[in-house]
Amino acid sequence: xxxxxxxxxxxxxxxxxxxxxxxxxxxxxxxxxxxxxxxxxxxxxxxxxxxxxxxxxxxxxxxxx
Numbered sequence: 001x002x003x004x005x006x007x008x009x010x011x012x013x014x015x016x017x018x019x020x021x022x023x024x025x026x027x028x029x030x031x032x033x034x035x036x037x038x039x040x041x042x043x044x045x046x047x048x049x050x051x052x053x054x055x056x057x058x059x060x061x062x063x064x065x
Contacts, residue, residue: 007053007055008053008055
């Protein structure tokens with residue numbers, strides 16, 4: 001495994017770890033207000049990023065990818 005995200009959905013254990021690590025004042029952006037322009041730029045960048053990551057299929061019999 002190369003360390004990069006391969007699918008959109010992380011496992012339950014990973015989700016719990018991510019949630020605990022970034023909760024409340026542990027969040028690196030806690031208490032930092034964002035301007036409307038900044039929010040739009042972040043939104044546009046994330047939309048472009050997620051367009052290139054495939055969804056994980058429930059039926060993983062096709063391993064030719």
